[in-house]
Every structure is written in C-alpha cells, then in structure tokens.
Amino acid sequence: MALGSKLQKMENCGNSRHMVKKILLGLLVLLLAIQFIRQSKNLAPTPSPADIQIRHPIPPETRRILETACYDCHSNNTRYPWYAEVQPVGWWLADHIKEGKSHINFSEFDRLTPKRAVRKLEQCADEVTEGGMPLTSYRFVHTDARLTEAQRKTLADWFDAVRTTITFAETN
Numbered sequence: 001m002a003l004g005s006k007l008q009k010m011e012n013c014g015n016s017r018h019m020v021k022k023i024l025l026g027l028l029v030l031l032l033a034i035q036f037i038r039q040s041k042n043l044a045p046t047p048s049p050a051d052i053q054i055r056h057p058i059p060p061e062t063r064r065i066l067e068t069a070c071y072d073c074h075s076n077n078t079r080y081p082w083y084a085e086v087q088p089v090g091w092w093l094a095d096h097i098k099e100g101k102s103h104i105n106f107s108e109f110d111r112l113t114p115k116r117a118v119r120k121l122e123q124c125a126d127e128v129t130e131g132g133m134p135l136t137s138y139r140f141v142h143t144d145a146r147l148t149e150a151q152r153k154t155l156a157d158w159f160d161a162v163r164t165t166i167t168f169a170e171t172n
Contacts (some may be wrong), residue, residue, distance in 0.1 A: 004029040020145045035087050042077035043150035044107065051075075052109035056162045065155050066106070069145040073100030077105035081141065114166050121163040 047054075053063065072078045078097055084090045103122050112120065127133040129152060134145045147155070 001068070028087050036060065037087060039090055041080065042076060042078040042094075042097050042101075048076055048107040050108050050110040052106045052162070055110050056165065060153055062158045066158075068142075069147055069151075069155070071106060072142075073097050073134075073138070074104050074106050075101075076105065118163050118166050121159045121166070125159040126151050128159070131155045136164065 027077075045099065053066075058066065058136065080093075084093050109117065109120075124133070128147070131152070132138070134142070139146045
C-alpha cells in the first residue's frame with residue numbers, strides 16, 4: 001500500500017508540473033500576442049501654433065528644462081524610450097501621457113482661457129517648486145529630468161513671469 005500511494009503522489013506531481021508548463025506556455029503566447037496591440041504615439045508632425053513657447057518667449061536654458069522635464073507627458077511630442085515598444089508597458093505609458101496632457105498640455109496652451117491659463121501656470125510653479133513634478137517614476141528612468149533647486153527655481157520663475165504677462169494683458 002505504501003508503494004501505491006508513493007506512485008500516486010509521483011503521478012500527481014507529474015500532472016502538476018505538466019499543468020504549470022501549460023500555464024507558462026499560455027502566458028508566453030499571451031505576452032507575444034499583446035505585442036501586436038499598439039497604442040498610437042504622441043508625436044505631432046509639426047509644432048502646434050498654440051504651443052506656450054510661440055506666444056511667450058522663453059530663454060534657451062529654461063526651454064531646455066521645460067522640454068526635458070515636462071514635454072514628454074505634457075505636450076504633443078513625447079520622446080519614447082525603447083521599453084515603450086514592449087506591451088503592456090507601452091499601454092501604461094500611453095495612459096500616463098494621456099493623463100498628463102489632461103492636466104496641462106503645453107502644445108495647446110494658448111487655447112486655454114486667460115483665467116484657466118493663469119491657474120494652470122500657478123499650479124505648475126507650485127508643483128515644480130515643491131518637487132511634485134516631474135514625477136518620481138519619471139525621474140527614476142530619465143536622469144536628465146532630475147532638476148536641481150536652481151533649475152526648479154528657473155522654471156517656476158518663468159511660469160510666474162508668463163502668468164504675470166497673461167494677467168497684465170487681460171486687465172488692459
């Protein structure tokens with residue numbers, strides 16, 4: 001009887017291994033299949049005439065900071081890393097960009113009402129000053145978006161200057 005139960009356990013163990021192999025193979029096939037389901041890229045063919053940089057002059061260093069630290073998620077032109085081609089990571093990035101643009105899209109900035117533009121710029125200055133932007137997950141991978149205090153101040157000061165310009169233009 002002991003030999004029979006040992007054989008039964010060995011047979012069950014073999015069945016379990018076979019089942020695990022089937023599950024892993026199924027997951028591999030699924031992972032390969034989802035590689036063909038792609039999101040559209042956030043790449044505008046030409047710069048938008050409503051881009052914040054068109055109407056509001058920006059010093060070269062501030063432009064570099066804005067484009068490096070903000071534009072991937074908050075404009076119509078994203079610099080995609082290699083891993084954006086791997087699903088489901090690409091889907092996550094597409095959703096992240098869509099959410100970022102829903103908060104502020106610098107490529108469409110001049111389409112905002114003056115009141116909303118002023119409020120958005122105030123929020124941008126606060127987020128940058130307090131270290132909430134760029135997001136930690138973004139800074140982790142994009143080391144060039146790790147802003148120094150001086151860079152944070154430069155960007156926040158520019159947001160404030162643009163905000164003042166819009167407020168002044170609105171009252172005149």
